[in-house]
Amino acid sequence: MDQTIRVLHSEDYPHLEAMDTGIEDDYVKRIFSRLITGNNRLYGFFLDGQMVSMGGYSIYAKRYAMLGRLRSDRRYKGNSFATTLMSHMINEAFQLNDIQWVGANTQEHNTAACRVMAKIGLTPYSTLHGAITKDTSALESGSKLWNPVTDIQRKKDWVQEMYATSASVFPYECYYTFPISKDLFQEHDLRQWSFYENEAKTRALITKYDQKKHHYLHTVYPWNDITSQKGLWETISNDYRQLAKQTEEETYIWMDITKEAALSLPTGHQFELPSPWILYGMDKSKWLKY
Missing domain, CATH: 3.40.630 (Aminopeptidase)
Structure with a gap:
């Protein structure tokens, strides 16, 4: 199987449309063009040319990169693609000269996401x-x-x-x-x-x-x-x-x-x-x- 992670561009929107995420009225689809420009980046994890996971980050105050917009195709869950993608995005963000901190938010009841945070080396700062x-x-x-x-x-x-x-x-x-x-x-x-x-x-x-x-x-x-x-x-x-x-x-x-x-x-x-x-x-x- 051919696995690739790369930055997404406007022509990649059909790949997002083809994913079975189970999310109705996904705001990411509505603002996709904004999330690939300026201080925002989106990345896709591709398996044999098909996008099976997507995520990105936004930059704040020039110093911080916040991960988010994580989407996974339900047909490919259980393969740690999202974890691999998030690790890749952390490394990509820290390659930028000004970035001194990378983080992510998840709700306390989402224990699966909390486990992923631990796997990729992120530690808790606050609960609000x-x-x-x-x-x-x-x-x-x-x-x-x-x-x-x-x-x-x-x-x-x-x-x-x-x-x-x-x-x-x-x-x-x-x-x-x-x-x-x-x-x-x-x-x-x-x-x-x-x-x-x-x-x-x-x-x-x-x-x-x-x-x-x-x-x-x-x-x-x-x-x-x-x-x-x-x-x-x-x-x-x-x-x-x-x-x-x-x-x-x-x-x-x-x-x-x-x-x-x-x-x-x-x-x-x-x-x-x-x-x-x-x-x-x-x-x-x-x-x-x-």
Whole structure:
């Protein structure tokens, strides 16, 4: 059998169409042309000319490569083609000069995918719920909104305080969390993101706009005391209402929260809490020794 792994191009779309993945209305098919250009790459594992597995990566902040879009033909499962393909993509990503970390996300309940991560040398960094809602009323008490932070140096100071430890991870976008580095906090981003601090100046909140399938107010708050900070949810809700008016389309609040924070949510909360996502990864120094 002839086995080949190679980068996919526009003319390879029929190979994706021919795969039996069992996925109805696959978004990868809709945006295939975008996933093969710019900071995105797709790779195919071919067996005797037929694509039996596909995956890719996207580059963020020039430093990080996130694996994903893994698709396998159900007729060829059990042959470790996807594992081989992911190992190949890790090596390809680290060949790029600027890439210092490669990772992937999988949901905690997907034990098969977790085993694959271990096989290809990726280790867990964090476990977080991608909590989504349109209604924060169960967490609001009518408290005063937090104070906006506009001074760029004050924003930098808050970033330093919020993510002071080397083990921290930062939700750079919805679905995409990365280990901390200065590359995640470019000055043009800090100017664009909204920062708020409470009256006592002991806590800060970051809100920013993101769009995946829907529009999101992406809220960043790294502490677990999400139910006891007065004014936090009033501030988030105020920004959310403004964004929803602007988009006039399906819009949600997104917050990445720990299991501990999720357990603290009050009865009757309106958050969707799917199985938490585990972030796996490997830095370049480990790959060089691997």
